[in-house]
Amino acid sequence: MTARPANAHQAKLLKLLRDGGPNSRAQLGDEVDLSRSKLAVEVDRLLETGLIVADGLAASRGGRRSHNIRLAPALRFLGVDIGATSVDVAVTNAELEILGHLNQPMDVREGGLAEGFDGAGIGVPGPVRFPEGVPVAPPIMPGWDGFPVREALSQELGCPVMVDNDVNRVKIGTGIGCGIVAGGAVHRGVTGSAGDIGHIQAVPDGRPCACGNRGCLEAHFSGAALARDAVEAVEQGRSEELAARLAANGTLTAADVAVAAAAGDAAALDLIREGGDRTGQVIAGLVSFFNPGLVVIGGGVTGLGHTLLAAIRTQVYRQSLPLATGNLPIVLGELGPTAGVIGAARLISDHLFSPA
Helix, strand or coil: CCCCCCCHHHHHHHHHHHHHCCEEHHHHHHHCCCCHHHHHHHHHHHHHHCCEEEEEECCCCCCCCCEEEEECCCCCEEEEEECCCEEEEEEECCCCCEEEEEEEECCHHHCCCCCCCCEEEEEECCCEECCCCEECCCCCCCCCCCCCHHHHHHHHHCCCEEEEECCCCEEECCCEECCEEECCEEECCCCCCCCCHHHCECCCCCCECCCCCECEHHHHCCHHHHHHHHHHHHHCCCCHHHHHHHHHHCCCCHHHHHHHHHCCCHHHHHHHHHHHHHHHHHHHHHHHHHCCCCEEEECHHHHHHHHHHHHHHHHHHHHCCHHHHCCCCEEECCCHHHHHHHHHHHHHHHHHCCCC
């Protein structure tokens, strides 16, 4: 990308086109507080930069028909979602439609990304010092502390790069975290560690956690914890379904627990409900403190579906005050396995579609 919006009006126009797709000048004018002449000036300047292009005739609103405009189809963003056990990579256009998508197993502890990109967004599973794009003491990423991810990948890819913690909702996967959105912007905290709810104590003097403490939510309910508890259920003779899957595959994962639960396995259902109860207890505290308007649950463990969601909702609605929960939706994320890469692409587009 050779250009950036020159002012806040241009930035808003670009984001409207990103989120809403092609549109007419007249309809865009309804969304921004600009006179027709001023809007025409800003649109023409964006056309000159190559960030937007004409896109056919708009629907008539009376009088002369104008052209639709859209973000330049040639713009490409790279979204990378680095997890503890895999890396997810997608190429999107400027409207964040996925053009190509690849998922590869990877142990984040070991480290180790033809087409050019206009920008890349990177999500990593741990706290990030956001202005520099540097991970800070991430519990499940030993060896990454202080590594200049943003600088290194920017040099490698030859484009602007933004790096952030990979959570922008309550995310339950190998780790557990949450993103806090206030006033339309992500709240990261002074040092980038806001929302690290996986290390809130859920069980007094409970299981040891990778962070060095005991009883953390992440130590009791995450992908790894669920797999561990599933193996324990088999060893105790509590699940024939999980025993069969362990015998067939040699290991168990959260996905195995989801399949067993769908088949009506009592032990698997109990594991999900217990984890949902503990997660719901922590979220209830957050709801009482922050009074959000929406809670979205995402991440790999959401394959556990509505059994998990019901347990979380029960605890939140039971423990938080009715004033905070009376109109509070608690829902599963709709983007599924592409949530991370789409969020990463949106991160870099937010940066590039802001005034230089």
